[in-house]
Amino acid sequence: DGGITQSPKYLFRKEGQNVTLSCEQNLNHDAMYWYRQDPGQGLRLIYYSQIVNDFQKGDIAEGYSVSREKKESFPLTVTSAQKNPTAFYLCASSLGLVDEQFFGPGTRLTVL
Amino acid sequence: RKEVEQDPGPFNVPEGATVAFNCTYSNSASQSFFWYRQDCRKEPKLLMSVYSSGNEDGRFTAQLNRASQYISLLIRDSKLSDSATYLCVVDKSGSARQLTFGSGTQLTVLP
Numbered sequence: 728d729g730g731i732t733q734s735p736k737y738l739f740r741k742e743g744q745n746v747t748l749s750c751e752q753n754l755n756h757d758a759m760y761w762y763r764q765d766p767g768q769g770l771r772l773i774y775y776s777q778i779v780n781d782f783q784k785g786d787i788a789e790g791y792s793v794s795r796e797k798k799e800s801f802p803l804t805v806t807s808a809q810k811n812p813t814a815f816y817l818c819a820s821s822l823g824l825v826d827e828q829f830f831g832p833g834t835r836l837t838v839l
Numbered sequence: 840r841k842e843v844e845q846d847p848g849p850f851n852v853p854e855g856a857t858v859a860f861n862c863t864y865s866n867s868a869s870q871s872f873f874w875y876r877q878d879c880r881k882e883p884k885l886l887m888s889v890y891s892s893g894n895e896d897g898r899f900t901a902q903l904n905r906a907s908q909y910i911s912l913l914i915r916d917s918k919l920s921d922s923a924t925y926l927c928v929v930d931k932s933g934s935a936r937q938l939t940f941g942s943g944t945q946l947t948v949l950p
Contacts, residue, residue: 762940769926769942770883817882824937825871825930830882 729754731831733818738836740805740812748803748834750818759801760819760828763787770817776801777824805836813838840865843929843941851947856917860944862927863909871930874901874912876923877943883926886912917948 731752740746752759758777762770762785772785776795790809795801801820805812815835819828845862852858864872872889887894889901889910900913910929914921927941 770940772937775937815880821938827873827885827888828928828938830884833882 731818731820731829733816733831733834735834736832738834740836740838742838743807745804745806746836748805748816748818748836750801750803750831751799752801752820752829752831753799754820754829755798756820756822756829757798758821758824758826759795760821761785761791761793761801761803762817762819764815764817764833773803773816775824812836842866842931842939843927845925845927845941845944847942847944849945849947851949852917853949854917854919856948857913857915858917858946859914860912860925860927860946861909862911862929862941863907864927864929865908866929866932867905867908868932869929870932871938872901872903872910873928873938874899874910875926875928875940877926878923883940886925914946917946919948919950922946922948 760775761773774793776782818831821828874886875883876886877883893902898915924943926943
């Protein structure tokens with residue numbers, strides 16, 4: 728089955744700690760994305776990558792970092808510099824930047 | 840003006856009703872348009888793409904009005920299972936082409 732996986736589903740961390748969220752896809756898509764969604768809000772783009780070893784900041788990149796060493800993987804690190812990290816994080820992928828995006832099931836991050 | 844604007848709702852309609860959502864976009868050069876559906880605490884999933892000539896998929900009809908820069912979604916014969924948030928998605932044309940998601944319109948279909 729082709730798709731996108733994210734792990735873990737729920738994540739708790741203490742304030743001041745960095746945490747890395749995993750995103751893997753086997754759809755052979757070039758583009759991958761990270762979004763953040765807060766309760767009752769829309770999706771806000773954190774980072775995106777068009778191709779391996781390249782990524783661009785989205786609208787709310789401050790306090791986050793990414794890497795794209797493999798086509799299949801696009802991990803997101805939430806650093807201690809992110810002031811309000813508690814949110815629902817969604818990873819997506821697509822063939823190209825304006826093509827239909829497929830989403831993973833998301834990771835709910837709670838900072839205690 | 841926001842790049843993509845939707846009426847947040849909520850829309851509460853009885854089962855069997857017809858309901859329509861509109862979404863306006865700011866960039867006249869946008870070329871790709873989609874409607875996504877997001878169930879509570881789940882990831883968004885593609886409902887349908889929106890084509891220039893309009894398109895239909897069962898009870899769902901999507902239309903594009905380029906002159907007025909809006910897209911619409913019509914749901915006929917609403918089912919309880921249609922209850923969800925519907926996201927309008929438009930490409931951000933120009934040098935940084937990517938999709939922009941609207942904040943969504945919440946629909947509740949009542950028995």
